[in-house]
Amino acid sequence: MCLAVPGKILSIEGQDPLLRSGKVSFGGTLKNVFLAYVPEARVGDYVLVHVGFAISVLVPEEADRIFRYLAEIEEGDFLQGEEAS
């Protein structure tokens, strides 16, 4: 029910900020999405879409934090292991 799916904005239309909408591609499937809540969104951005509305613009710099975070804790655990032995 609270599912939200990431998709890429291909085009934007509408002058009224409250009615701004865009074509968003979800792995090739196109849908019309309301963009009223992401005024900062531009063509090419990835947005998170829930029941027809974009609720956020995904931040590319944060996207791979999940990999860096694991590398950091693994390194930390490894160093700790070294000290202990």
Added chain:
Amino acid sequence: MKYVDEYRDAKLARGYARALARAVTRPWTVMEVCGGQTHAIVKYGVDKLLPGEIELVHGPGCPVCVTPIEWIDAAVEIASLRDVIFCTFGDMLRVPGARGDLFSAKAGGGDIRVVYSPMDALQAARANPEKQTVFFAVGFETTAPANAMAVYQAKREGLKNFSMLVSHALVPPAMESILSSPANRVQGFLAAGHVCTVMGYTEYEPVARKYRVPVVVTGFEPTDILQGIYMCVKQLEEGRHEVENQYSRSVRREGNAEAQKLVRAVFRPIRRNWRGVGEIPESGLGLTEEYEAFDALRRFAVVPQVREGPSECVSGEILQGLKKPGECPAFGVRCTPERPLGATMVSSEGACSAYYRYRGARHEP
């Protein structure tokens, strides 16, 4: 698909599972609040990757599950009226009320339409001026901006034939209700990333301090959940209780200001009943005075009647993290997704249904 596939990586998941095994020294009980996360945990077997010390319990975060019986009855009553087009998200169709469900009301001749967005319901109202169109507005904070926009536009366009049956629930009051119960077992929370995308996470900061529980705002893919659990367990092990943000690719601390602005204009917090759980103060949304003309209960003079009868269903305890689906004697026997007794079996995000679908009728508890 970008922003999806990389978070389903098995190697990454195993990496987090190993890190967790190294970090944990004692038993901990962690609750994922959101039904979408429950679904992903059971589907991908996230719980099976965890060290034995960590128990995951499933929270109240499925808006379909917690919609009160009397609201389903009101929906059935309105949807059965002549010249009403009743629009709803598909997951509400089979939720049992005291007097049947929307699916049978549809079979009985009600004009009930499944929509993807509240804006589709608004479109139905515009296209059918001779009829009344009602939208069943079910959801948490994540869905409130979309529903608020539909009402806002209806007023702006002066639509006289559109209204909403509002059954909105708010997550932080439900978390507090769980934490303040004497039976509570939850020691740390994974907060719902999509709810926080809209609302931000400042509301959780006083909760984390007051109850001394770590809260980690977490995403929905399996490795997001594993990282969220790791961050939560790390705090528990170190005796910290802060709000941390695992889902930073979507969530900012202050949330989505534009969305909050419209939600605040259209809705106001009210007391509400959570199916199986009971009443929680300030845990729901009702329309503000300016928009109350769009309240379907008013328009059709329907008064929801509370009548939660005795039942063997323990979904209320499941929603509060006190029990698991396998502990219900009806699970998979008298209660299945085809013939659900309780709400956690009805929605694919309900814990009972997730276990039934991915673990079978006779899974290990």
